[in-house]
Amino acid sequence: MGDEGRGTGACDRGVRVRELRALWGSRSRETVWDRTEDWWTPAVDAVCAAFATGADPADASGRLGAARARAGIGIGRSLADLAAFTEAVEWGDPPLRLVRAMAEGWAEGARAANTCQDALTGLATPAYLRTRLGELYPIGDDGPPTVDHRLIVVTLDPTLDPWRRAARLIVLGYELRRFFDRGESVCLLSRSRIAVIAQEAEDLDGRLSELRGGPGWEHGAGVWAVPLPPALREAMTLIDGLGRADG
Structure with missing residues (x-):
């Protein structure tokens, strides 16, 4: 042939x-x-x-x-x-x-x-995200996080062709791990969403603007951030909802 x-x-x-x-x-x-x-x-x-x-x-x-x-x-x-x-x-x-x-x-x-790493993207898994959240709150879930943090969510268009979305997710995950180089936790939420737990800092808003105008713009990704809720149960409910939101 x-x-x-x-x-x-x-x-x-x-x-x-x-x-x-x-x-x-x-x-x-x-x-x-x-x-x-x-x-x-x-x-x-x-x-x-x-x-x-x-x-x-x-x-x-x-x-x-x-x-x-x-x-x-x-x-x-x-x-x-x-x-x-x-x-x-x-x-x-x-x-x-x-x-x-x-x-x-x-x-x-x-x-x-159990390695807490997603094989496709190399990002930390949703299970690790839950573990990391648990570390930020007092034992017994009776108060706010011990240090102020924000949950940053980076969202790809869920209607993209699965191959194209997976490719963008892999590249975006790599770039986010390079961008957040101060010990932040970069984790997979779903096949179209990545979450980052970042400690509050004076330059965080500026870095988020840089992220929106750089990797976010290049990959057509939305970038937004919210403070962590005042209780662990609420934080877990938040990330569960974010993980299901594109379904």
């Missing part, structure tokens, strides 16, 4: 993968998924590509299970999402080999999640 034939074949596979992704995503949102923006992961396309080429998707199912665990998605919802895929491609119930591969991948990903 010539170069043109190979190019056409790759193009056809790409189209098929996108079609499967859309069909699966739609089915999953109808049955199990309640947060649109965090459904896609590169492992989703790996499963679709395996099916589109006639390969056994077991390995890709394992990768998907690991990705779900690292994102804090439970095994039950992960398996229900796999069932949405097999229904979308008219396989009915997931074959046992795919269930086993996903479960093993999920277990491995859950162990890796």
Whole structure:
């Protein structure tokens, strides 16, 4: 086959993968998924590509299970999402080999999640963000943070194509880790939002303006900040709401 034939074949596979992704995503949102923006992961396309080429998707199912665990998605919802895929491609119930591969991948990903680092972006995970917040409040949740901090939220457009949004998130995460170089915690909130816990300082407002006009503008990201709430429970409720807001 010539170069043109190979190019056409790759193009056809790409189209098929996108079609499967859309069909699966739609089915999953109808049955199990309640947060649109965090459904896609590169492992989703790996499963679709395996099916589109006639390969056994077991390995890709394992990768998907690991990705779900690292994102804090439970095994039950992960398996229900796999069932949405097999229904979308008219396989009915997931074959046992795919269930086993996903479960093993999920277990491995859950162990890796203890590192508190998101594998795709390199940012700290939402679980670490909660841990860090807990460190800022008195034991017993009976008072405001021991030192004044602000929660900075950097938001990408959740309607972007998943590939484009993931690419921007990776680059933006890298730039934010370089920008916030004074011990701030830079954490993932969702697949379209990054949170930063920054201590109050005289130049913080100026730095936020610099962020809006620099990396924020370059990546089409919104940047805003709020003081941390007066109690830990309220802070946890705030970040939970921010993480779900794009769903």
